[in-house]
Amino acid sequence: MSFPSVLIIGSGGVGTIASYSLCFNKKATVTSVLRSSYDIVTEKGFEIDSVDYGKVTGFRPHNIAKSLDDAAQYGPFDYVLVSTKNVADMSPLVAEVIAPVVTKTAGANTTVVLLQNGIEIEDPIIKAFPGHVVLSGISMISSILSGGNHVEHSYIELATIGYVDNKITPATDQEAIAKKFIEIYSTRNANGTPINQITYNDNVRLGRWRKLVYNASFNSVCAMTRLDTTRVALSGNREQWVIPIMKEIVLLAEADGNKLPETIIDNMVEGDKEEEYYKPSMLVDVLADRPMEVEVILGNTIRIGENLGYGDRIPYLKLVYRVLKGTQYGILERMGGAFKLPESRGLTEGKSYEDFRLTK
Ligand SMILES: CC(C)(CO)C(=O)C(=O)O
Numbered sequence: 001m002s003f004p005s006v007l008i009i010g011s012g013g014v015g016t017i018a019s020y021s022l023c024f025n026k027k028a029t030v031t032s033v034l035r036s037s038y039d040i041v042t043e044k045g046f047e048i049d050s051v052d053y054g055k056v057t058g059f060r061p062h063n064i065a066k067s068l069d070d071a072a073q074y075g076p077f078d079y080v081l082v083s084t085k086n087v088a089d090m091s092p093l094v095a096e097v098i099a100p101v102v103t104k105t106a107g108a109n110t111t112v113v114l115l116q117n118g119i120e121i122e123d124p125i126i127k128a129f130p131g132h133v134v135l136s137g138i139s140m141i142s143s144i145l146s147g148g149n150h151v152e153h154s155y156i157e158l159a160t161i162g163y164v165d166n167k168i169t170p171a172t173d174q175e176a177i178a179k180k181f182i183e184i185y186s187t188r189n190a191n192g193t194p195i196n197q198i199t200y201n202d203n204v205r206l207g208r209w210r211k212l213v214y215n216a217s218f219n220s221v222c223a224m225t226r227l228d229t230t231r232v233a234l235s236g237n238r239e240q241w242v243i244p245i246m247k248e249i250v251l252l253a254e255a256d257g258n259k260l261p262e263t264i265i266d267n268m269v270e271g272d273k274e275e276e277y278y279k280p281s282m283l284v285d286v287l288a289d290r291p292m293e294v295e296v297i298l299g300n301t302i303r304i305g306e307n308l309g310y311g312d313r314i315p316y317l318k319l320v321y322r323v324l325k326g327t328q329y330g331i332l333e334r335m336g337g338a339f340k341l342p343e344s345r346g347l348t349e350g351k352s353y354e355d356f357r358l359t360k
Pocket residue numbers: 117139140141142143214215219279280281282
């Protein structure tokens with residue numbers, strides 16, 4: 001019997017647990033693309049310390065590929081799951097990265113599963129791959145990869161997945177594909193008790209707004225202050241910054257036709273207290289001088305707000321976006337390859353960073 005084949009692009013903490021879950025119940029053949037960790041994982045496998053699965057040593061997905069070109073030998077893939085960071089102001093974009101492995105075969109097109117942060121991240125994929133089903137996954141897992149093969153998974157793998165209508169495939173087929181994927185992804189122990197919590201979401205956009213309540217606020221304020229969420233609270237910034245940003249997200253979500261429950265802010269703040277000294281991904285990135293998901297978490301949100309005529313009702317969001325966008329420009333410039341500023345400062349007069357972009 002042949003199992004659905006899944007390619008995982010992005011084997012950080014989130015992608016590695018996803019690959020472990022997909023292998024766990026033996027319902028899928030999993031290929032992971034591992035770039036820098038290829039050698040160590042080939043030799044030793046992953047060491048995983050997981051709230052869901054306990055201590056695991058020597059885990060390797062069915063196939064390990066060094067690059068997407070290398071992965072192609074294990075295709076065609078029924079699903080390409082993308083769990084990379086989504087940095088939309090840096091090249092290559094997600095659609096460009098996955099293009100070689102999103103294929104059409106007789107009667108079966110690769111389904112793209114985005115397990116990433118942000119809002120309106122599906123549109124570029126739907127445009128780039130007409131007729132392919134695009135699933136959108138909102139994950140609340142906390143899982144961090146270090147040392148190339150060690151994964152510290154401290155908050156359960158909890159995700160909701162649904163489709164974003166590609167306007168070509170019949171809706172019932174898109175829904176069926178989403179449910180099939182949830183079935184192969186969901187894990188159960190020997191007694192049949194569920195381990196991870198992967199559920200169907202019939203309103204992905206509402207789910208994305210819900211998650212933005214956390215990501216746009218805590219991630220941003222932690223990145224700006226370079227403090228974990230507990231220290232943000234201790235410094236008064238949870239009351240002064242995080243909660244006002246959360247309120248702006250709730251306002252935009254409602255204006256967008258996706259009203260969030262009244263309790264959402266209290267729930268997010270309370271939920272965060274369960275995690276001690278928690279560092280959201282944007283903080284981890286900025287501390288490592290790596291690009292952050294500024295555009296998909298803040299930029300897209302603000303653009304939605306502007307389009308709804310709410311531009312002047314979201315001052316906190318706009319301020320954190322400006323600060324973090326500035327930080328991001330600096331990070332991208334230091335990385336090299338994205339911007340080249342002229343030797344003479346005089347030549348920068350009246351220009352913006354974007355005028356000196358080398359690649360898009
Ligand atoms: C939910 C959370 C906080 C952890 O996965 C996250 O999305 C992030 O850190 O970006």
